[in-house]
Amino acid sequence: MNEQHHHHNEFYGLGIAPALLQILSQLNFKTPTPIQAQAIPIGIEGKDIVGIAQTGTGKTLAFGIPVIQRLAQIKGKALIVLPTRELVLQVEEVLRTIGKRIRLRTAVLIGGAPMGPQLHSLSANPHIIIATPGRLIDHLNQKNIRLNNVSIVVFDEADRMLDMGFAPQVKKIFQALPDASKRQTMLFSATMPPEIMEIAVTHMKLPVRVEIAPSGTTVERVTQELFIVPRDQKLGLLKKMLETYHGSALIFTRTKHVAKKIVRQIRALGFSAAEIHSNRTLSQRKDALQGFKSGKYRVLVATDIASRGIDVVGIELVLNFDLPATSDDYVHRIGRTARAGAVGHAITFAMPGEQREVRAIENLIRKRLPISKLPELPKLNIPEFFPSSERRLHSISPPFRGGVRGGGSGRPYHPRRPRNPHQRFHPRHPRR
Numbered sequence: 001m002n003e004q005h006h007h008h009n010e011f012y013g014l015g016i017a018p019a020l021l022q023i024l025s026q027l028n029f030k031t032p033t034p035i036q037a038q039a040i041p042i043g044i045e046g047k048d049i050v051g052i053a054q055t056g057t058g059k060t061l062a063f064g065i066p067v068i069q070r071l072a073q074i075k076g077k078a079l080i081v082l083p084t085r086e087l088v089l090q091v092e093e094v095l096r097t098i099g100k101r102i103r104l105r106t107a108v109l110i111g112g113a114p115m116g117p118q119l120h121s122l123s124a125n126p127h128i129i130i131a132t133p134g135r136l137i138d139h140l141n142q143k144n145i146r147l148n149n150v151s152i153v154v155f156d157e158a159d160r161m162l163d164m165g166f167a168p169q170v171k172k173i174f175q176a177l178p179d180a181s182k183r184q185t186m187l188f189s190a191t192m193p194p195e196i197m198e199i200a201v202t203h204m205k206l207p208v209r210v211e212i213a214p215s216g217t218t219v220e221r222v223t224q225e226l227f228i229v230p231r232d233q234k235l236g237l238l239k240k241m242l243e244t245y246h247g248s249a250l251i252f253t254r255t256k257h258v259a260k261k262i263v264r265q266i267r268a269l270g271f272s273a274a275e276i277h278s279n280r281t282l283s284q285r286k287d288a289l290q291g292f293k294s295g296k297y298r299v300l301v302a303t304d305i306a307s308r309g310i311d312v313v314g315i316e317l318v319l320n321f322d323l324p325a326t327s328d329d330y331v332h333r334i335g336r337t338a339r340a341g342a343v344g345h346a347i348t349f350a351m352p353g354e355q356r357e358v359r360a361i362e363n364l365i366r367k368r369l370p371i372s373k374l375p376e377l378p379k380l381n382i383p384e385f386f387p388s389s390e391r392r393l394h395s396i397s398p399p400f401r402g403g404v405r406g407g408g409s410g411r412p413y414h415p416r417r418p419r420n421p422h423q424r425f426h427p428r429h430p431r432r
Contacts, residue, residue, distance in 0.1 A: 247316025
C-alpha cells in the first residue's frame with residue numbers, strides 16, 4: 001500500500017487487510033474512533049476482548065472488521081448476539097454494506113419476525129449470524145441451528161442483555177458453543193457489573209481489556225440543561241422546546257404508556273412523530289427508525305430498552321420527558337446526540353419532587369446540571385394529558401435542590417403528607 005493511501009486513511013496501520021481498507025475508504029470510513037483503534041488490532045490477532053464503551057462509540061466496526069477479516073482466514077462462522085431487534089438490524093446493515101463486495105452472507109434471527117425467511121437464510125450457510133438471545137434459543141431448541149462450528153462470537157451491550165433478564169439464555173448459548181479455547185470471544189458492555197466479569201472469567205480465554213470513556217463521562221460535546229417542571233406543564237414545555245429547536249428530536253419516556261400518549265399529543269400539535277417501544281411490531285419499529293433517519297418523522301419517542309438500537313447521526317435534541325430509571329440510562333440517552341462529531345443538546349424535565357434522582361445523575365457525570373428558568377408556557381387546546389388529582393398532588397412537592405433531605409440514592413423524594421388529609425398519596429414510581 002502506498003504512502004498516499006496511508007496518508008488518507010487512518011485505519012491504515014491497524015493490521016487491516018488492503019482489500020478491506022479499500023472498502024472502508026470507499027464507504028468514507030477514514031478515521032477510527034478510540035474503541036476501533038484499540039480493539040481492531042487485538043481482534044485481528046484472534047485474541048479475546050472485553051470492551052467497555054458507551055453506545056455510539058463505533059463498536060460495530062470495532063468487532064465487525066476483525067470478524068470479517070478473520071472469517072476470510074479461518075474456518076467456521078461468526079455469531080453476534082445483541083439485546084434488541086433494532087440493534088441486530090443496524091449491525092447487520094453495517095456488516096452487509098462492508099461485506100457485500102466480498103460476497104459476505106448474513107442471517108438475522110430476531111423475535112417478532114416470521115421463522116420462514118430466517119430458516120431460509122440459515123440454509124444458505126451464512127458466514128455471520130446476528131441474533132437476539134430469545135430467538136437464537138428458539139432456533140437452537142428446534143434444532144434449526146447448531147453452534148459447534150462458530151469460531152468467533154460477539155456479545156454486544158452485554159450489560160443491557162442481563163438487565164433485560166437474558167442471563168439464562170446467555171448461559172445456554174455459551175453451552176451450545178465450542179469450548180473457549182476453540183473460539184474467539186469478544187464481549188462489549190457500557191458498564192462492568194460482577195455478572196459480566198464472571199462471564200469473562202468463565203467463558204473467555206485471558207481476554208484483553210479495552211476501555212473507552214468509563215461510565216460517568218458523558219459526551220463532552222453535549223450541552224446539558226435541566227428544567228424543573230410540574231407534571232401538568234411538561235407538555236407545554238415540550239411544545240416550546242420543539243418550537244425553539246428546529247432539527248430532529250429524540251424524546252425519552254419511562255413507560256410505553258406515556259410514549260403512546262406523547263406521540264398522540266405531539267401530532268396534535270402539528271409535528272410529525274413516530275414511536276419505538278415494546279408494544280410496536282417489528283415492521284412498525286423499522287418504519288419509525290427509517291422514517292426518523294430519512295427525516296419523514298421529525299420526532300421519535302422511545303423508551304429506554306427500545307432505544308438501545310437507535311444509532312442516527314445528526315440528532316439535534318435529546319429530550320428526557322421523564323427522568324430515566326437509572327443514572328446510567330441518562331448517560332446512554334444523551335449519548336444519542338452529538339454523534340460523529342456533531343454538537344448536540346440534551347434537555348431534561350424533572351418534577352419538583354425528583355431532586356434525589358437528579359443528584360444521583362450529577363454524582364455519576366461529576367457535574368451539576370444547569371437549571372434553566374421555566375419560560376412562559378403556551379395554553380394547549382388539546383385533551384387533558386394528566387388528571388387533575390395528580391396535578392394537585394405534584395403542586396405541593398418540596399422546593400428543588402436544597403431543603404433538609406439530600407443524598408443521591410436515586411430514590412424519589414416524596415412529601416410526607418398531602419395538604420388535604422382526605423386525599424391519598426400515590427407514590428410516583430412503582431416499587432421495584
